[in-house]
Amino acid sequence: MSESTSSGVLTTADGVPLKVSLRRAVRRSRFKALLLVAPLLLFLGIAFVMPIFDMLSRSVANPEVPTHLSRTVAALEDWDSQSGELPDESTYAALATDLAEGHENRAIGRLSSRLNYEQSGMRSAIMRSGMASRTMEPPYKEGLLEAHEAWGQLETWRLIKRESSPYTMSYYLAAVDMKLSPEGAIVDVADNQKIYQALFWRTFWMSGVITLLTLVLGFPIAYLLANLPLRKSNLLMILVLLPFWTSLLVRTTTWIAILQSQGVLNDMMVALGVIADDARWQMIHNKLGTIIAMTHILLPFMILPLYSVMKTIPSSYMHAARSLGGKPFLSFRRVYFPLTIPGIAAGGILVFILSIGYYITPALVGGQSGRFITNYIAYHMQTSLNWGLAAAIASILLFVVIIFYLVFNRLIGVDKVKLG
Amino acid sequence: MTDNSAPIGEVDPELADVERPTNEQDDCFARFVNVQKSYDGVELVVKAFNLDINKGEFITLLGPSGSGKTTCLMMMAGFETPTHGKILLKGQPINDLPPHKRGIGMVFQNYALFPHMTVAENLAFPLEVRHFTKEQIKDNVERALSMVRLEDFGDRRPAQLSGGQQQRVALARALVFEPELVLMDEPLGALDKNLREEMQYEIKRIHASLGVTMIYVTHDQSEALTMSDRIAVFNDGVVQQLADPQTLYESPANAFVAYFIGENNRLVGDVIERLGEQCKVRLDGGDTVLAKPVAVGGIGSRTTLSLRPERVTVLHGASDPRGDALDNRFSAKVQEVIYLGDHLRTRIAVCGNEEFIIKTPNAEGHYALRPGQEIEVGWASGDCHALDA
Numbered sequence: 001m002s003e004s005t006s007s008g009v010l011t012t013a014d015g016v017p018l019k020v021s022l023r024r025a026v027r028r029s030r031f032k033a034l035l036l037v038a039p040l041l042l043f044l045g046i047a048f049v050m051p052i053f054d055m056l057s058r059s060v061a062n063p064e065v066p067t068h069l070s071r072t073v074a075a076l077e078d079w080d081s082q083s084g085e086l087p088d089e090s091t092y093a094a095l096a097t098d099l100a101e102g103h104e105n106r107a108i109g110r111l112s113s114r115l116n117y118e119q120s121g122m123r124s125a126i127m128r129s130g131m132a133s134r135t136m137e138p139p140y141k142e143g144l145l146e147a148h149e150a151w152g153q154l155e156t157w158r159l160i161k162r163e164s165s166p167y168t169m170s171y172y173l174a175a176v177d178m179k180l181s182p183e184g185a186i187v188d189v190a191d192n193q194k195i196y197q198a199l200f201w202r203t204f205w206m207s208g209v210i211t212l213l214t215l216v217l218g219f220p221i222a223y224l225l226a227n228l229p230l231r232k233s234n235l236l237m238i239l240v241l242l243p244f245w246t247s248l249l250v251r252t253t254t255w256i257a258i259l260q261s262q263g264v265l266n267d268m269m270v271a272l273g274v275i276a277d278d279a280r281w282q283m284i285h286n287k288l289g290t291i292i293a294m295t296h297i298l299l300p301f302m303i304l305p306l307y308s309v310m311k312t313i314p315s316s317y318m319h320a321a322r323s324l325g326g327k328p329f330l331s332f333r334r335v336y337f338p339l340t341i342p343g344i345a346a347g348g349i350l351v352f353i354l355s356i357g358y359y360i361t362p363a364l365v366g367g368q369s370g371r372f373i374t375n376y377i378a379y380h381m382q383t384s385l386n387w388g389l390a391a392a393i394a395s396i397l398l399f400v401v402i403i404f405y406l407v408f409n410r411l412i413g414v415d416k417v418k419l420g
Numbered sequence: 421m422t423d424n425s426a427p428i429g430e431v432d433p434e435l436a437d438v439e440r441p442t443n444e445q446d447d448c449f450a451r452f453v454n455v456q457k458s459y460d461g462v463e464l465v466v467k468a469f470n471l472d473i474n475k476g477e478f479i480t481l482l483g484p485s486g487s488g489k490t491t492c493l494m495m496m497a498g499f500e501t502p503t504h505g506k507i508l509l510k511g512q513p514i515n516d517l518p519p520h521k522r523g524i525g526m527v528f529q530n531y532a533l534f535p536h537m538t539v540a541e542n543l544a545f546p547l548e549v550r551h552f553t554k555e556q557i558k559d560n561v562e563r564a565l566s567m568v569r570l571e572d573f574g575d576r577r578p579a580q581l582s583g584g585q586q587q588r589v590a591l592a593r594a595l596v597f598e599p600e601l602v603l604m605d606e607p608l609g610a611l612d613k614n615l616r617e618e619m620q621y622e623i624k625r626i627h628a629s630l631g632v633t634m635i636y637v638t639h640d641q642s643e644a645l646t647m648s649d650r651i652a653v654f655n656d657g658v659v660q661q662l663a664d665p666q667t668l669y670e671s672p673a674n675a676f677v678a679y680f681i682g683e684n685n686r687l688v689g690d691v692i693e694r695l696g697e698q699c700k701v702r703l704d705g706g707d708t709v710l711a712k713p714v715a716v717g718g719i720g721s722r723t724t725l726s727l728r729p730e731r732v733t734v735l736h737g738a739s740d741p742r743g744d745a746l747d748n749r750f751s752a753k754v755q756e757v758i759y760l761g762d763h764l765r766t767r768i769a770v771c772g773n774e775e776f777i778i779k780t781p782n783a784e785g786h787y788a789l790r791p792g793q794e795i796e797v798g799w800a801s802g803d804c805h806a807l808d809a
C-alpha cells in the first residue's frame with residue numbers, strides 16, 4: 001500500500017486532500033455553467049414553478065369564510081354543532097356586523113359565491129341579509145331571520161363552522177362529483193348533477209384512443225422515414241413537419257370544413273351516391289370529430305420519437321433475423337418491434353399527455369359530447385370564475401400525468417429514450 | 421494447379437450470357453452463374469460473376485473497398501436480387517427464394533446480435549423459428565456455446581460482452597441451426613490484431629470440425645491467405661483470379677492480383693522477344709529483363725513485370741556462385757534499410773526504379789547493407805512474371 005492511502009485519505013502532491021482539491025477545481029466551472037443557465041432558471045421559476053404552486057394552493061385555499069366572517073367564526077368557536085340548537089344572540093350579532101362590513105367593502109359577493117358552491121340558496125341568503133344588516137337593530141337574531149329564513153336552519157350554521165378553516169377539500173370533492181354532507185361525511189352528489197367523473201373518464205379513454213390511432217398511423221410512416229433513401233425520406237419528413245408550419249387553429253377549422261354535414265366529405269359522398277342527401281354523416285361536433293382532428297394534430301408527436309428510435313436500428317438486425325430463418329412478420333415481431341418500444345413509449349406518453357391537456361381542438365370540433373375536462377377548466381376560469389374548482393381539476397390532471405410518467409419510467413426507463 | 425486459376429478479364433455482358441457447361445453438378449454445392457448486379461440501372465456493381473463452390477470449401481472473396489463483395493454475399497443470402505444471372509444452391513436456383521427459406525447462416529460485420537435478448541436467447545432464435553422442442557433448443561444452444569468457448573455467458577446481454585466475445589456469439593448463432601453454408605462479411609473487421617488472429621484460427625478450427633461450406637468476405641489479404649481453400653480476388657465487379665492461396669501468390673494472373681496480394685515490385689516495359697517459356701522485356705529505363713510471360717500479348721506490347729521482394733538475391737560480388745542460376749543480374753544502389761527484427765527490408769535503386777524493395781533474412785551469411793552501398797542483385801526469370809500493363 002502506498003503512503004497516501006495508508007492514512008486513508010488520498011492527497012495531491014502538496015498535501016491537500018484529493019477531494020478538496022478536486023472540489024476547488026470544479027467549483028469555478030460549475031459557477032460559470034450556472035451563470036449560463038441562470039436566465040432559463042429564472043424564466044422557469046416565474047413561468048412554470050410559481051404558477052403550479054399557485055394552482056395547487058388555490059385548489060385548497062378557503063379564505064372567504066375565515067376572512068369575511070371572522071367575528072362569526074370566533075363566536076361559533078364554543079357552539080356545538082351537534083347540540084341541535086341554534087347559536088346564541090351574540091353569534092347573530094357578530095354575523096350582522098360581519099355582513100354589514102362585507103357589504104360596505106364589497107367582499108360579500110365572493111363570500112356568497114363560495115357558500116353557494118356548498119349549498120344552493122346561500123347566495124341570496126347572504127346578499128339579502130347583507131343589505132338588511134346595514135340598518136339592523138338588536139335583537140339581531142330576529143332581524144336576520146326576517147331577512148332570510150336560512151339563518152334559522154342548523155345546516156347553515158354547520159356549514160359556516162365547517163368552512164371556517166383556511167383550507168378546504170371541497171373543491172377536490174366537487175371535481176370528482178362528491179361533496180360533504182351537512183353531517184360532514186363525504187357523499188356523492190345527486191346523479192343529475194354529476195359531470196366531472198364522466199368527463200375525466202371520457203378525456204382519458206378518448207386520449208387513449210387518440211394515442212393508439214397515432215401509433216397505428218404513425219408507425220409505418222416512421223418506419224419509412226427511417227428506412228427510405230435519403231432524398232425520399234427528406235421529402236417525407238417535410239410532409240410530416242408541414243402541419244407545424246400552419247396554425248393549430250387553421251388545421252382545426254379545416255377539419256370542420258371537411259367533416260361538417262355540409263362539408264367536403266359529405267358533399268362528395270352524396271355526389272358519389274354513397275349516402276343519401278338527408279342521411280349525411282355526423283362527423284363533427286361529437287366525439288368522432290374530436291378524435292379525428294386530435295389524431296391528425298398529434299400525429300407528428302408520435303412519429304418523431306418513433307423515427308428517432310428506428311433510425312438507430314441497423315437493417316442488419318432484420319437481415320440477421322431473416323437469415324436465421326424468421327419469416328418476415330415473425331422477424332418483425334420478435335426483433336424489430338421490441339427495439340422500437342422505447343420510441344412507442346416516448347411517443348405514446350407524449351401524445352397521451354398532450355391529448356389530456358388539449359383544449360382548443362375539442363372546444364372547436366367536440367360539440368357537447370366531444371369536450372374534454374380541460375374545456376371545463378377553461379369554463380370555470382373564464383365564465384363561472386370558480387378558480388378553486390378549476391385549480392382542483394387541473395391539479396388532478398397534473399397528478400394523473402405525473403403518475404403516468406412514473407409508471408412509464410418504471411416500465412421503460414426515460415434514459416432508454418434518445419430523442420434526436 | 422493451373423486448372424484452379426481462372427483469370428477472367430472484363431467480360432462483355434452480352435457475351436457473358438452464354439451458359440457454361442454444368443458437368444460438375446454433383447460436387448458443386450453452390451454456384452453463381454453469370455451474375456450481374458446494378459443498384460441504379462446505370463452502373464454494374466457486379467459484372468459477370470461466376471463461382472463454383474464445392475461442399476465443405478472455405479472460399480474467400482477478397483478485394484478493395486467497393487468492389488462488390490458484400491453485394492455478392494447479399495445476393496447469396498437473398499437480401500439483394502441479381503439483376504441478371506442465376507444463383508444455385510445444391511443444384512436448385514434460389515433467385516426467388518426468400519432469405520428465411522434458404523437456410524444459410526450469416527455473420528455480419530457488426531455482428532447484429534439482438535440487443536434485447538440474452539446470448540442464449542439469441543442462439544435459440546433460429547431454433548425457435550424452426551419449432552425445435554425446449555430440450556433440443558437447450559442442448560443445441562449449450563453445444564454451440566461450448567463450441568465457441570462461452571459456456572458461462574448464456575445469460576448475458578450482447579452489450580455486456582467484449583468485441584471478441586460478441587464475435588464468437590455471432591458465429592455460434594450462425595452455426596447453431598446447422599446450416600450447410602455460412603456467409604461471413606468481414607466478421608473480424610472490428611477486432612484488434614491479436615484477437616483477429618485468434619479468431620481466424622477459431623473459425624478455421626470450427627470449419628474443419630463441422631465441415632460446413634463457408635464464404636468469407638474480407639479486404640485483408642493476409643487473412644484471406646491464411647484461412648482460405650480458394651480465394652476470389654475482386655476488383656471493379658469482376659473476379660480477377662480465382663485460385664488457392666499459393667497459386668495466387670506465386671502465379672498472379674494479372675497486375676492487379678500481383679499488386680493486391682502480398683508485396684511486389686513493378687517494372688514497366690515493352691516485350692521485344694518471345695522465347696517459349698521466357699520473354700525478353702526492354703524496360704523504360706533501357707535495361708533488358710528476362711521474364712516468364714503470364715498475361716502478355718505479342719512482341720511490342722506493353723507489360724508490367726511483377727517480382728516478389730523475397731525472390732531477389734543480393735550477390736556477394738560478380739563472382740558469387742549463387743548468381744549462376746539467376747538469369748537476371750543488375751547492379752543496384754541501396755537507398756534505405758529498415759530493420760524489422762526477423763528480416764531487413766531494403767529499398768534499392770535498380771533498373772531505373774528507386775522504389776524497388778528487397779527482403780533479406782536477418783541471419784548469418786547475409787550482408788549487412790548500408791545506405792549508399794553499391795551492390796549486385798539477381799533474380800530468376802521464372803520468378804519475374806510478365807503481366808498486363
Ligand SMILES: Nc1ncnc2c1ncn2[C@@H]1O[C@H](COP(=O)(O)OP(=O)(O)OP(=O)(O)O)[C@@H](O)[C@H]1O
Nearest residue numbers: 459460465483484485486487488489490491492639
Ligand atoms: N444499397 C445500395 N444502393 C446503391 N449502391 C450500392 C448499394 N450497396 C452497395 N452499393 C454500391 O455497390 C458497390 C459495391 O458495394 P459493396 O458493398 O458490394 O462493396 P464491398 O466490396 O463490400 O466493399 P467494402 O469492402 O467496402 O465493404 C459500391 O460502389 C457501392 O457504392
Ligand SMILES: [Mg+2]
Nearest residue numbers: 489490491605
Ligand atoms: Mg462490404
